[in-house]
Amino acid sequence: MSLISGRSKIYHEINISDKEQVNSALGTLKPIPSVIFHTVSPPFGLLDLELYLRVNVEETRNLLESAEKLGVKAFVYTSSASVIHDAVSDLIEVDESYPLVFLPTQKEIYSHSKALADELVLKHNNPAHGFLTTSIRPSSIFGENDPGSVKSFAEKAAAGKLKFQIRNGKNLFDFTYVGNLVHAHILAAQKLLLQHATPSLIKDESMRVDGQAFLITNDEHIPFWEFA
Template sequence: MKILITGGTGFLGRHLVWQLAQDGHEVLFTGRNADVARSIVLAAAKSVEFVPLEHGTQHAREQLLACSKAANVMIHSAALTSPWGSQRAFHNANVASTSEVLAACQANAIPCLINISSPSIYFKFRDQLSIREDSVLPAGVNEYARSKQEAEGLVIAGAIPLCVILRPRAIFGPWDNALLPRLLRLLRYGRLPLLRNGQALLDMTYVDNVVHAVKLSMKLAPSDTAQVFNISNGEPIAAADLFAKMAEQFGIPLHTVHRPYIVADLFARLLEGVAKLRPQWEPPFTRYSLATLAYSQTLDLSRARDVLGYSPVVTLDEGIARTAQWWKQQGLQA
């Protein structure tokens, strides 16, 4: 089977490239970083091919049309994932890229599209437990969430024979360059601030479990409508307990202090106000990034289990241990 993966030089993308190539598929992947792409190709167990492509540019649509010919599956994992950024940057990376992917699928009659979305579209600045895929979606909490929700709308309207939208929560693992560094910075802070007593329940997803969900999605029968699935490890954990597990595995002394959430939220508002006046500066934390550690957000996996046959292949504890081991093998500073 010929598979085209967008964003193949990203964290999730490289794992998709490696594991699908290992399964014997012919893999073509796109991305912006040619140096990273070379390292991915060298580490691949099988031959894979890289096509440099930057979504939202003048020639991106034509490039994607040309390289996706004869593809059986398109996996769209290219995205800008950040709690802060401009509306234009998120639109180009998340919405324009999805439009380009859909155009390629339709022009080349690609029968299967798997779109990697985000549960950030559920977020409401309050506790939410066992969120279902058919929950009423709020207005996006930030530009990232709004762009992912808009991209989902395009995918749903795209009328691809087999169209799957996956919403994996808080992906982590080796080569993570977003979530893990932020959590480690918090741990290294010295006196880790716990908001709302550190009791917020968090859902995490080890990267191999997302890849597993993608593989299962490829086996589904065509449907008249896009099929949407929540994905996580299915092991909600209190924020304080998560930090304790990470500190133990990464060998970081853990010192916590309880902080009033309302004070932290007011400070985050102030930082965001400054950042709006200084477009080149990104605040060290935002209202959203704080709130994800202060409010519970857990996903209902019933549909993924019943329809996809999904069950995590790596537990949360094992995933944290594997990630810490990789981190130390790379000689990275915890």
């Protein structure tokens, strides 16, 4: 956990499944942080449902409850675009109105756990108590020092496993550069803090950020196999 106050940054190595450790870490800063960016998750592709549920769901619940109790104003969660995808069907020009997909319809246990956490975050939105939440749903993140897709592609290329293409290669896909994703998180936090300070400014419900989820991509539909 990284806590920032002004220009100083403090790192705490804690188990966020332990509420006391979370409360203690958050309580070290005075005043309490205005925003929490919750980005923690095991990587995609593991065969460990228990791990995903513990980290992505229960630890998210703990962090939400501690944050609200201690007076944090805004909570920005890094979800995934896969929460609305069953890992089988084609999704074309979808938006946030699509429902979350859970087991057994959901075929990926990672995405199932992220959908549960996403739902939890949005349900914890509580304007009356001054606690505003939002969920950011990126599609396939890539960028500098990427331990995920870029590393995986590079390793597979080195092993000669990218010489093969499935079907005609015309299937389109959306990727998300990490810099754009960071920008989306910052914009979401700024909007939540503005809403917290002056809730009367939100006269159009379609402009609300709190309690809402947002799909984030580069807005570039490209053939998947060209990227790979």
